Amino acid sequence: MTAKTFKGGAHPPERKERSSGLAVERLRDVKQVVVPVNQHFGAPLQALVKVGDLVKRGQKIADADGRMTVPVHAPIAGIVKKIEPRTQSNNSDGPCIVIEALPPPAEGQEAPRPEDLVDFLPPLDAFACTKDDALARVRAAGIVGMGGAGFPTHVKLAPSKPIAMVIANGAECEPYLTIDERTMVERPEDVVEGVAITMKIVNAPEGVIAIEENKAYALPLLEKAIASSPRTRAGMKIRAQLLKTKYPQGGEKMLISAITGKEVPSGGLPMDVGCVVQNIGTLCAMVDAFKEGKPLIERGLTLSGGACAKPANVIAPIGTPVSEIVAAGLAQVNAEGIGMVIYGGPMMGVAVPSYDIPVQKNTSGVLFLDAEEAKHFEEETCIRCGRCMRACSCRLSPALLAVAIEEGDYVEAEKIGLLDCIECGTCSFVCPAHRHLVQRFRVGKQVLRAIKQKEKEAQNAR
């Protein structure tokens, strides 16, 4: 199979070999979780529990009305200890529900029955139920895009345009991260099943599981799972597709152009070219939500980096402080050697001041970089070498865009395509002068949106 790809991009050091061979381990007996109330892209939620409440595992603890909302569930059975603002993985404080696990039953006391501790939804056959029921289940299970953005999945699965293709995003182009890779190796059947469920919901005739060449060894496993799946036997068309290893291959837009040759129109969504793209973790969460009625209360993530003496792929309850995973011995961290802690990958992840911050629905990994890996450079002057121009996967002329923003010329910046920037950071990565390009674009986008908002208000006032 020839590997497909997109134009542009870069090759940051992958460093996946540290954790790609490690089987996913499950973190058990978590004593305390800190569950952020808002973990999705959309409107804020309200906590449904109060301090002192006993919550079951899987019980809904936060929700709100509105389309762009996704409920949050208790990842463990326990007592709500606090509801207070805590630092989240996006480095800002937000309301969090702190749940303390129930202590083990004392001598002579009867152990609580499982049904008193677990509150899952009833299993649902995605292929027998109606589309609305399926979408309601996806929402009720609290499923969001687990690749990083946290977009409500039930919204993504209710497109207003016909869908021709469901793409499972197994590119995992961020360096270090290997959790999608491990999931595809260990649960290929569930990945295929997840694609099939998605295809059923959006009524798509074709499903594609896309993986980068650096994990080509997983391809036969996926193909075997596809061949033996009852869905493909029943006539559903699913295939696996190899992609070139290149950053940002896993970007939704790049993935779609690599596979279909089509480009998502500026300001549009994948559905505009008839595609729905789903993260590997999200697909497995959907399978669990239908098969077991299990809401999204735990997720897999990679712990790695130069200061991580023992890297690991783990499944941890949502809300587990990452320091707890380390304390449990699943991963070892050389605390003195940490130069930087990143939630997410090194290209788009967020640097945080502490790894007490809990795992969220969109935390695909936590990296402990050593001083060498975390090395930052002084910004020098732009020499106009044009490397960013060739690397930009959106063909946005970053060098010219940066000049326009520095000059405050937002008309020109918008024309060049500031709002089309996907903030992948490739331009900043390739810059020999270490210009803070994508950083300027992030700020510039906000300024431009504010300007446009003002113009709109002025127009309405007239």
Added chain:
Amino acid sequence: MPAKGMLLSSSPHSFTQISTSRLMLSVIIALVPATVYGVYLYGFSALALVAVSIVSAVAAEYAFRKLIKAPTTIGDFSAVVTGMLLALILPPTTPLWMAALGAIFAIVVAKEFFGGLGANPFNPALIGRAFLLMSFPAAITTWTMPNGLALAADATSAATPLALLKQGKALSDVATYFGASDTGAFLRQLFMGYRAGSLGESSIFLVLVGGIFLILLGVSQWIVPASVLGSTFLFAWIFGMNPLIAVLSGGIAFGAFFMATDYSTRPLTPLGQIVFGAGIGFITILIRKLGGYPEGVTYAILIMNVVTPYLNKLRVKKYGFVPPVKPAKPSKEASK
């Protein structure tokens, strides 16, 4: 926690190993073959010329930066590149003080006055040469026959192939002048570089070696050189000149690979680069054909440098480009 020395910064947190100084160093390496050949042709006085030009350029940048109390930038090696480039496009017999003056003018006036590396609108080395050509026209148009490793004092003055052609000499006469048996042999000789001319420009072969080295390293791209050489060939043919001679003589090849590709002064967009290169070829041929000078690469590139900011508007279509829907005019006026 947070532990001491834990960095917080906006993503990305991974950076390329390639730095400005490494790019400049590759250009210096790419220029070495042409420089060595120049020394082989014109002796150690040529080496002195290169050395003086480089030292003057670096010293000028250092001194100017000190004077304006700005951080020193000589560590990026861009001044070395400018000094080296200037020496390679000067006649081998240029007095050393003149080369020094040209290098200082190039760095201070053409580069630092505009804000230094990346901000200069004109190619500094070419400005240095243009400055010397206007100030000392006799010295900068005096050429010598290659005389091996002998001292420059022994050099016999000579004419360049382009000057001879400008005077109306037949191609066969020019070939004989440089000791070639026939036109074919003369073309081969031009390609290898045994002719009168600027210090480093004569060997097309070694310019290609250096230029292709840079393209393979990804330091420069093929679009500009290809566009320059292609349009030179095309317009020479249109104007009834020998297109092969046009490409193989003068400074066009050196200019195409090392001057027109200068980061700061060429357009950034591919389409802009094509137009930029085509303009250089066209103006060069125009000057050669109709102008007062036998060679016009210097001015052709400088003139195209002027339009670079406009050529940057010739951008490629962004990903997912949707042509803007033009609002119907009458309705817009009606709303007012």
